[in-house]
Amino acid sequence: MSQCLTIALTKGRLEKKALKLFTQAGLDCSFMEDKKRKLIFKSPNGEFQFLLVKAADVITYVKHGVADLGIVGKDVLLENLYGYYEMLDLKIGQCRFSVASTEDYVVNDYKRKIIATKYPAVASQHFREKGEDVEIIKIEGSVEIAPVLGLADAIVDIVETGTTLKENGLQIYEDICPISARLIVNKASLKRNKQQIFQLIDQLEEVIEGGE
Ligand code: PRP
Numbered sequence: 147m148s149q150c151l152t153i154a155l156t157k158g159r160l161e162k163k164a165l166k167l168f169t170q171a172g173l174d175c176s177f178m179e180d181k182k183r184k185l186i187f188k189s190p191n192g193e194f195q196f197l198l199v200k201a202a203d204v205i206t207y208v209k210h211g212v213a214d215l216g217i218v219g220k221d222v223l224l225e226n227l228y229g230y231y232e233m234l235d236l237k238i239g240q241c242r243f244s245v246a247s248t249e250d251y252v253v254n255d256y257k258r259k260i261i262a263t264k265y266p267a268v269a270s271q272h273f274r275e276k277g278e279d280v281e282i283i284k285i286e287g288s289v290e291i292a293p294v295l296g297l298a299d300a301i302v303d304i305v306e307t308g309t310t311l312k313e314n315g316l317q318i319y320e321d322i323c324p325i326s327a328r329l330i331v332n333k334a335s336l337k338r339n340k341q342q343i344f345q346l347i348d349q350l351e352e353v354i355e356g357g358e
Contacts, residue, residue, distance in 0.1 A: 148193060148339075148342050149338075149339055149342065150188070150192055150193060150194060150195060151193070151194045151195075151214045151215060151339065151342060151343070151346070152194070152195050152196075152197060152207075152212065152213045152214050152215070153194060153195070153196050153197070153213060153214065153215045153216065153217070154196075154197045154199055154203070154204040154207045154208060154212075154213035154215070154216040154217070154218075155196050155197065155198055155199070155204070155216075155217050156199070156200070156201045156204050156217055156218050156219065156222075156327070157198045157199060157200060159239060160201075160217060160218075160219065160238065160239045160327050161198065163238040163239060163327070164217045164236070164238065164327065165178055167236060167238060167350060167353060167354075168350075170353040171346070171349040171350045171352070171353050172349055173189075173193075173194065174189065174190075174191075175189075175196075177189060177190055178196065181198075185197065185198045185199070186198075197212075197213055201218050201219060201222040202222055202225075202226065204216040204217065204218040204222075204330070205218060205222065205223070205226045205229070205230060205330070208229075208230050208330050208331065208332050209229040209230055209332070211332045211334055211335060213332065214331065214332050214335040214339060214343070215329060215330065215331050215332075215335075215343070215346075216230070216329070216330045216331075217236065217327055217328070217329060217330075218327065218328060218330060219239055219304075219325055219326070219327050219328070220325045220326055220327070220328055221241075221243065221265060221268070221304050221325045223328060223330070224265070224267060224268050225265055225266070225267045225268065227267075229333075230330040230331065230332065230333065231330065231331045231333060231336060232328050232329075232330050233328070233329045233330065233331050233343075233347055234328065234329040234347055234350060234351065234354075235326055235327075235328055235354075236326065236327045236328060236329055236350065236354060237326055237327075237354050237357070237358070238326065238327045239325070239326055239327040240306075240324065240325070240326045241304045241305060241306035241324075241325050241326075242304065242305055242321055242322070242323065242324045242325055243265070243268055243272075243302060243303070243304060243305075243321070243322035243323050243325060244302070244303065244304075244305045244318045244319075244320065244321050244322060245261075245272070245300050245301070245302055245318070245319045245320040245322065246290075246293075246300060246301055246303065246305070246311050246316045246317060246318050246319060247293045247299060247300035247301065247316060247317070247319060248293050248294060248315060248316060248317075249315075249317065251293070251299060251300055251319060253319050253320065255299075258279060258280065258281060259273075259278070259280045259281070259298075259299040259300060260280070260281045260283060260297070260298045260299050261273070261280050261281070261282050261283070261298055261299065261300055261301065261302055262282075262283045262284075262285045262289055262292035262293070262297055262298035262300075262301050263282060263283075263284065263285060263289060263301055263302040263303060264284070264285055264286060264287065264289055264303065265302055265303070265304075266282045266284050268302060268322065269282050269302035270282055272302065272320075272322050283297065283298055285301075289301045289303045290303070290310055290311060290314040290316055291314060293316065294314060294315060294316070300319065301316070302322065304325060305318065329347070329350065331343060
């Protein structure tokens, strides 16, 4: 009998899309329909269980081997580069990293800029690659208000529809890179459950390629 695989899912926006993908790949996820406030779900056939956690915690559970697999955005992976294998681009949750600010922002200004972001590693790397020394201020959310209120000159954040930027009077000045959800795996688990994990990856790949 195959071992029960534990899969950590990012709660919220990605969760529904990920479950749809797993269902299309042949996993019966109907037991997730009436989930209420529960956070751990074991499939009736005992083949897998889902954990619902915050994005950064998906990586923590996978790193520590509590979860065999995880689904998390590339944005969060870029801030946490090590301790797991990134196996597959799931092509869901697609958005991008951008530099945005108010209309008076000057991209090539001579003064040292202050950048507010939830993603300090991504922001630092972007400006370092441009040869620009900036000050980074870490913000936990609602980053869009930082340039409006004068905390920062600009923000580095994820943009999906662009609605949040627009509604807060910001515009995009630079695109940094595209982002999408990835399947990550615990290193030891990949060795232990190689066949089972690669079979799941093959099934997912078939759905993803079929959808392109
Ligand atoms: C993200 C991001 C933007 C918004 C972009 O925030 O930080 O604020 O989504 O989406 P849009 O381009 O479709 O408007 P999230 O909803 O994750 O909440 P947060 O502000 O608490 O981080």
